[in-house]
Amino acid sequence: MKAAQGKPKRPLPPPKNGMLVRRLIPVAYKVYNARILLINNLRKLMKVVPVKGCKYCSEIHVGSVGHPFRTCRGMMSDQRRGEHDWGSTLVEAVFLPVEAYHIEDRLGKHIPHEQRFAVPRIPALVELCIQAGVDLPEYPTKRRRKPIIKIGKNEFVDADEDDLPEPEPDKFKQTLLDELHFDEIIAPSTPEETAALAEETLEAWETVRDGALKLMKGYAVRVCGYCPEVHVGPTGHKARNCGAFKHQQRNGQHGWQAAVLDDLIPPRYVWHMPESGEELQRELKTFYGQAPAVVEICIQGGANVPEKYKGTMRLDIGIPSSLKEAEMVI
Template identity: 65%
Template sequence: MDSGSVYLQLNRITFSHCKGRDFDILKHSTQQGLSLLDSLKKTCNFKLRLRNSSQHSTHHVQSLVVNCNHPQNADFPRYHSKKEKKPFPIPIVELRRAARERFKKSKSQPRGPVPPPKRGLVVQRLVPLAYSVFNARITLINNLKKLLKVVPVNSCKWCSEIHVGPVGHPFKSCRGPQASMRRGLHEWGEAVLEDVLIQVEAYHLYDRLGNRIPHEERFSVPRIPAVVELCIQAGVDLPGYPTKRRRKPIIRIGKKEFIDADESELPDPDQEAKKPEILTEISNFEILPPSSKEDTILLAEETLKVWEEMREGAKRLMKMYPVRACGYCPEVHVGPTGHKAQNCGAHKHQQRNGQHGWQAAVLDDLIPPKYVWHVPYVDKPLENDLRNFYGQAPAVVELCVQAGADVPEQYKPTMRLDVGIPSNVREAEMVV
């Protein structure tokens, strides 16, 4: 429900004892204890207004005014077909309008300073944040490996859909090969870490201001997780992935041409300087599940914390270090401009000769939150006829919630926790 005032008109209701009295309405609740009024009491304020439709009529119109300050139920993320291009984060019309405004204001004002990444430098105040995001990702992976030992997760053998719970859901939503022969039903199997946490890879750049990667060198450039590449460009030093660190701004000699400044007069960098600690992933053979229920709850709460820490930190880094995403396929490139590799296999890629349609990336392009159905009762499987009453949440969040962690506030609207689920199909048909 959106914030604002919602008017529920209950017309043609006859009350023989309504003069000067207050009424309790909508008290009827389902067997599971949630009615419309009960679901709105938590976050909304109520005002009851009564007025007569005519002076000599016994029929009255009752208006229930609901002032909701916090959203309760939000729509699910829109599913974009592979045959259409992803929308721009900011519409083109607004970008052009903002560019015209900046051009008008810049006529009588001096040019502002250029951000350090465009001059080839690293933002020093964001270096600790880059290490924090990198370590949060490693901690998240290690914790998810442990939680998968105690919380069952099912994945479809034909498509990329997963379900957190002992039994897969019965919804006919499979889009994999031969889905029409199976009438959209899934074939469930045991899921792995890559099914829960999607690893988006990107090319590693030795010099982020260097030439764009041509199509012929697409196999010679290493590919690493995009979040790791973003942390490397933001200041994280990894032994296996060297990168160029400039200590002086570059010298521009053209729009796309520059030369490096002379750094011979600068003292040599201190190799013995203390750097933040870098965590490492635990192998699958060393993973031990939590020994008790209390340890599982603590592990789930820590996993949710590092999940939000990784996402919030990556979002801050993306504001300073640009990330590009293809509008047709899941390809991501960390850098000011996208690469030239013609490896886009999305819809109508022949017309583009396999080239990517680069645009500004959002956080969900870098760290995709794989949405799954929220299971309100773990010991009871979902029902196909009650699909409209169930909510959704990212797979990591749903996994931690089923392990015992509290539901974060920002995910409650899509999880539809305040929706009363009917006890049977007949009761669901009576819902208007």
């Protein structure tokens, strides 16, 4: 039992030792660019695939007239008997901009409460890409070229890097995409163009989700157990801005736990519109399936349904044309 004590400790692996996980650097670049492509494409697609948003709550619907279900809890919803009041919406309602603090050293000290307004907030997914190796001049972050040296259980010093030669140009570096300007967002002009755009958009969505999951296995992401706040880094932050109902009891401190992919990239499920093209009927709610909003937009744009979404979309279930028919089936 005691034998282990005398042995030299095994060195920490990256990224715990302050170094980047080399095999994840290309993944980080891929996710970064796929995210931009996804946003740009969604903006174009949403010019031809209608997406509605409720004026009083966060509900969205992919389709031209909104859905009939009485699930609204927004302002004056009782006067509408729970019906949503549909208007237009933006890409941010579809692909949610989950934000997090940008930290300049992922091994650095906690962000204290007092500094919460001095630290920039950026999309959490971008922060994850930065920490995993994407260099963005506007959001610098510490890159060590030698592992840290532990001097205690929770303390370390940086190794002396003076003896290292000038760094070679980063071979992983890729050209980064930019978000389109307003006047560059041009709607596809034919159904074929729309379908091709929809396929590319769906691919970008999958690349972002799969890639982010890979990055999260190497780089810790935390989420508050009481509110949606996300923190990219091995420990949570100390800003006492927890928005949860009972936050007073904890002095506004977040309760950090390990995040899952859906915390970072919420899938945002919406109703899947039946292939028949018929509008949804309130009475037939139990027959309808759901899909992540991005996926539903792409499918309505003409993309093929990926196998993994077929289950929740309930494509195997025949939808009766009326309640009467439904009752006859049962």
